[in-house]
Amino acid sequence: MIEWEDASGRRKMVAPDTLRAVLGALGFPAGSAGQVRESLRTWHQALKASPPPLYTAAPGATLRLPAQAGRYRLTAEDGLAVEGTATPAPGGARLTVPALPGYYLLEIGSAHFTLAVAPAHGHRIEDACPGGRAWGLAVQLYSLKRSGDGGIGDYTALQSFAAGAAAQGADAVAISPVHAQFTADPSRSSPYAPSSRLRLDVRHADGETLMEDAPPFPPELKAEWARLEALDLIDWPASTRARLARLRQLYDAFLRLAPDELRKAFAAFRTEGGTSLENHARFEALHASQLAQDAGRWQWRSWPAALRDPESAEVAAFAEAQAEEVGYHAFLQWLADRGLSGAQQAAREGGARIGLIADLAVGVDGGGSDAWARQTEFLPGVEIGAPPDIFNARGQSWGITTYSPHGLVANGFGAFREMLGAAFRNAGGVRLDHVLGLRRLWLVPQGASPADGCYIRYPQEDLLRLVALESQRAQAIAIGEDLGTVPEGFRPQLQSAGIAGMRVMWFEQSGRGFKNPARWTREAVSMTSTHDLPTVAGWWRGRDLEWRTKLGSTLEGQEETRLSERPKLWAAFRKAGVARGPGPGPEEVGKVADAAAAYIGRAHCELALLPLEDALAAVEQPNMPGTVDEHPNWRRRLDPPVEMLFHDPAFEQRLRALARARRAPE
Template sequence: MSDAQLEILASRAGLAVDWIDANGRPQKVASSVLRNVLIGLGHPAGSAQEIDASLQELQQVQQTRHLPPLLTADFGVGLSLAHYFEPETPCEIHLEDGSRLNLKLDAEAILPGLIPVGYQHVSIDGQEFTLAVAPTRCYSVGDAVESPIPRAWGLSVQLYSLRRPGDGGFGDTQALEDLARVAGERGAEALAISPLHAMFGSDTQRYSPYSPSSRLFLNSLYAAPGAILGDRALRTAIDATGLAAELKHLEASPLIDWPVAAEAKHRLLQALYEGFVQGEHPLHADFSSFRHAAGEALENHCRFEAIQEARAAKGESLDWRHWPEQWQNPRSAALAEFAEENAGRIGFFAFCQWLITRCLERAQTAARSAGMSVGLIADLAVGADGGGSQAWSRQDELLASLTVGAPPDILNRTGQGWGISAFSPEGLVRNGFRAFIEMLRANFAHAGGLRIDHVMGLQRLWVIPNGASPADGAYLYYPVDDLLRLLTLESHRHQAIVLGEDLGTVADGLREKLIARSILGMRVLLFEQDNAHFKPILDWPDNALATTSTHDLPTLNGWWHGRDIDWNARLGLVNAPGEIEWRHHREREREGLRRVLSEDPQNFREESHETDQVLDAAIRFLGHTRAPLVLLPLEDALGIEQQANLPGTTDTHPNWSRRLPGDSEALLDDPDAARRLELLACARLQAAERDQ
């Protein structure tokens, strides 16, 4: 078997045969790995004959003169169609506003850049396609706050960690509303939240917000039903289910008991649904309108949930890849028959989606009404579970046979497998980028901004065959310019800012592309150093948001006291010599941070607890940077020690389960939090005056 032919096939399928690791060393993907990844991409490569057949198939697709369903272009820039049409060919463009534009290709078969921004329908020589014309950049923080040099600030919060009376054991949208109001009153322009993607209703053991079933729909557990249906309906449902004592017990717990709390919320939602469908409820019309507007995508998701529920009751596999063949196709006759027989259950899951959607709308309205120019910033996970709803309903566009992760590096010598599937680059093109566009619209719908986790995935992702070691993967490249144009267009249409989490290894050229599109990168105080020499204030860039920490890192208080090192040592994730070296290095980092913070004469003047002084100084420091937006984690505003998630652990650390002290509407009245928000707000004003 020829490795040369195999490598040609891999390259044409978008795989990087040769790549550079995080240490700058050249690497080459083994032939056996290439074969397995290619199979996951739908290109058999187990023999010379299969490789030749796959090459021929790819070549035929790439050389065809048949137009894909959608092409992208930048406003004011011509689009070459020489691969498809002769020069001077007339074309007719049907614009979104109903008007018509008659043009012709120029002498080089370039479509003139005269077509307005939007999704326009183009007809040329008997062929038709959609042309997505993107503005030059995304809606920006400057646009939101109406300032050419924005120096805004906001908070970030893990939604589940919030508290309010009657929340049932974890944060919900009512607690989010309460926090948004008080944060807006204090001058915050934005409130970034953890992902609200739909999880697995029939598997309450799975609750990592970054491993969802679908990024098209929402986690209905976060709904605050009383806000939509009224307190009377809620009290009636609680009485009917006998849940009052259990809910009160769950609310009092310092940690979320996800399986128990989720099951209780599920029972409550079921009782609410039963009350809702009986009689003439005034919101029936709104519910029906919601289902109609959400269309096939919602119907498929609800059918998926109903099938999983039925199979869970029998102890059968929930993974659609192990379902009977007739249920693996969302459009099969067997599925239609199932839907007819289980209309009530499907209606229940649609009801849950309606509730959480209306609740999230209320939270964004509350944020904007409180004076926030941005409001909620949603969080978009890098992928969805290959056995989940989104992968099932969009099988040609998601790679359910591959998982996403990261190659080995200094911090993770065996690499990482994240247990989520990614989009298929070929499938996206074949289907006019449908799955990508609908995902963007779903996540922009009820927010003023969108944080894209691992934004590097717009250009390339490390993909690993299911069941293989993370080291046995390869980089898969995506049509990054097309994806960025679509992201820019949707940002413009939704008037929402875009934040790209770009921590880690970033391929050459990507940051420049993001900057050109006004997509803010991310700079974390704990990382902005070179061997304990922290970056001075004015060296921080003006094209990235600034923050103290993230959900995967220790809080500032925890970092200062080495709580992350304590956890890693306790769980055996670091050996004794490594722990000693880590603690020595942390002490040097502490000295380095204090040194850079001491450059500001306003810091360390009060005779207060050392940790309080460091936190105050660090927050003032970030406020003085040139970052257009500073996001302060609520944990750092409150001075909390423990972090939300400890990477590399599952059940040995209480990931995604910690709750904040106190009710959300009173959290910012905490003296430490109030003082730090005032420090941050003043520092942002000073930075704005300095930089005008």
């Protein structure tokens, strides 16, 4: 898009240098007039010579294909095949799409295509929870505490948390992203800048119960484990090193002592994981090896040329020579998968109709496993971000990349489909972070100012159809993070595809104050706050404003605004019937947290999710956008531990208030 509209409605033109950089990232060099002509020629030739290998369509629709008309054969995934005759159409052939959603192999003449027939919509909240009015909790996984966790919330803690929530009547537990990070770099902590969205974060893995006779902790590691567990903030580097040291010890014991049943289960997991798992395990081993040789080789593009190609003979030779090391990283993924699967099973067996809701980050680190393994499908040399707006006058650059729209189409959306399958694998739902990315993304050339970016369009119709299809296949809901300013008509399109929106209390305001929750969007999820926003208690007390002052920001009247907004929020609580009497003082945060929990419960939305921070009336928020080390992002540990959490009186009271509000007539 060479023109775009800013937050003030003004038309902007993209700078030529930005266009050249982004076109280059898309695979169309444009540094000179000659390169532009050659890129155009290459593009037109590619369109003629290589039609897309996958087409999406609605059931019963008429599909036009760049293929010779005549007999065709459609084979469904179960092997059932039908044949027919395609009729001539301008530029190719025309045929009628099957009525049953699913993936089909389409053979017509010498051409072969994959046909993805999407349902009218994905598996919706109302399908998962007939009658609506469901509720659940949202938790930053790392923040959970349990005895023996070594300083990081893990899948075992999540299993206990999910079982406890389900026992209280919760239908869902939404979790922070658990995408794979970089085990060779323990300093990484942001769950939204992963190495891979196809594999899991092994720092949450717990292998203590894998075998009956787990080896004892070495004294030094046991002492470090206890020290880390006692901290209020996660020490990611130290906790990661300690966790990986213990998992290495367990892997060594597994190789020596594991019974045949476990060995077969691990072998089956590796077989099922296929090339994707093998590539990730090889990348992890290579990354560690390259960093050990040269600290400047963090980014795989700085590795020796032969190792940059996952299919090279040199990579295969490395994997053979380091088979045990590659196996270790596959073993970590197996433990993580078992742990996450166990948490989902605990939720469903406890009565939760949805269970876990996974969080799918909008992008990955360009130096990570996904970008290395699928280079033709990812954008090099650019970062996802946001243009300048009223919240950030300089714009934002998030340090992550994502799929190339052309690469997706050319590869039959393989990476996108695989990512969705991984997200739905151990969950009853998926939250798509920055869901606007299905339509467009703001790209910033590396090294440029975030203001000097541009929007690129994505094949929205195809992507929405694939989300709906994968959602139905998994019988799992999809939620789109649609906060902020979105193009007109986009939310209705999400709704039509069965993707629920998000309605956050802070944003549900008008000129008169906070909106009546009974009028919030039905096809959405109500929440008090998100990980990037103040908690209810923190907002009421003004802790977010204290942090901004501490960080050197100019408040410009925000303190006065907060003074006027507090009574408006309390008035909204009273009007909704979830609070009585005069508003409490700034320090009386418990009463406000009580009312807020019931308030989102009164929302017309089909699902209400209460963040654990607000269920505990915590003052500090998980993340403060725009900061790295200035604020302890993604590090806070929450009390009490999961063993005691569901017996905490204040916590139980808020859950009961939320549950009662969901049962109350609208």
